[in-house]
Amino acid sequence: MSKGIDVAGLAHEFRARGGAVPALDRIDLAIEPGELVTLAGPSGCGKTTFLRMIAGFVAPSSGSIAVGGTTVRGPGVDRGVVFQQPTLYPWLDVRRNVALGPKLRGIGKAERLATADRYLSLVGLTDAADRRPYELSGGMQQRAQIARVLAGDPEVVLMDEPYGALDALTRERLQNELLTLWRETGKTILFITHSVDEAVFLGSRVLVMSPRPGRIVFDEQVPFSADASLTPDQVRALPEFAATTARVRAAIAH
Numbered sequence: 642m643s644k645g646i647d648v649a650g651l652a653h654e655f656r657a658r659g660g661a662v663p664a665l666d667r668i669d670l671a672i673e674p675g676e677l678v679t680l681a682g683p684s685g686c687g688k689t690t691f692l693r694m695i696a697g698f699v700a701p702s703s704g705s706i707a708v709g710g711t712t713v714r715g716p717g718v719d720r721g722v723v724f725q726q727p728t729l730y731p732w733l734d735v736r737r738n739v740a741l742g743p744k745l746r747g748i749g750k751a752e753r754l755a756t757a758d759r760y761l762s763l764v765g766l767t768d769a770a771d772r773r774p775y776e777l778s779g780g781m782q783q784r785a786q787i788a789r790v791l792a793g794d795p796e797v798v799l800m801d802e803p804y805g806a807l808d809a810l811t812r813e814r815l816q817n818e819l820l821t822l823w824r825e826t827g828k829t830i831l832f833i834t835h836s837v838d839e840a841v842f843l844g845s846r847v848l849v850m851s852p853r854p855g856r857i858v859f860d861e862q863v864p865f866s867a868d869a870s871l872t873p874d875q876v877r878a879l880p881e882f883a884a885t886t887a888r889v890r891a892a893i894a895h
């Protein structure tokens with residue numbers, strides 16, 4: 642199951658010592674269930690703040706956010722958050738880290754371990770199930786975190802620059818895996834990135850936020866990620882791919 646996200650008249654100011662810092666301004670946005678929305682924009686424009694508000698970690702100064710038609714008033718199991726730095730419990734092995742979400746929902750041991758194994762297989766970590774997080778590479782830890790979030794079966798997955806700290810090869814591999822997961826599960830995903838290539842390659846819809854206070858200044862449906870018939874190299878070689886990245890780059894530069 643997936644849910645839509647409705648944002649109406651959203652604005653936010655942080656109160657700082659020197660006065661109010663406007664972070665977000667007049668954001669109106671409807672994300673449909675099952676969309677993979679990528680959000681790019683210059684550093685400090687308010688992307689993380691926006692994601693944290695949808696997650697329910699920060700309350701907006703004005704305006705509202707609804708997920709699946711219900712106003713967000715705090716964190717909830719319908720929204721899973723993937724952070725840039727993997728958040729895994731060091732004292733639990735990988736399988737038990739992934740089984741934690743189902744455990745918190747009261748699911749019995751055999752079933753939750755089976756669920757964990759299913760998601761570990763989906764992200765290619767079956768062989769690492771019995772290891773501790775510190776025994777994994779950065780890319781494997783990030784995969785484990787994604788499996789952990791998905792095992793909680795959230796209707797919305799919020800990803801805050803999850804691949805920013807990874808090397809280029811691992812990053813491309815995880816991008817391809819995310820597309821497979823998205824096509825298989827139909828989850829609603831909001832994915833923040835600094836990379837224009839990543840935004841256009843992954844997004845079924847690409848948003849660009851303006852410099853602070855952040856507003857949505859670019860919003861386009863993008864066809865590439867829904868098409869499973871092309872390889873990543875073929876997608877990146879398409880003239881339309883280059884044209885779309887050029888438009889996104891121009892929107893960020895403005």
Ligand SMILES: Nc1ncnc2c1ncn2[C@@H]1O[C@H](COP(=O)(O)OP(=O)(O)OP(=O)(O)O)[C@@H](O)[C@H]1O
Nearest residue numbers: 655657662664683684685686687688689690691853
């Ligand atoms: N708790 C806070 N108190 C005061 N100002 C804050 C706070 N959190 C964020 N800000 C400011 O709000 C603005 C938006 O920050 P945010 O982290 O959302 O940007 P971002 O687009 O995610 O940046 P980056 O791409 O560099 O991660 C920044 O100017 C930041 O300094």
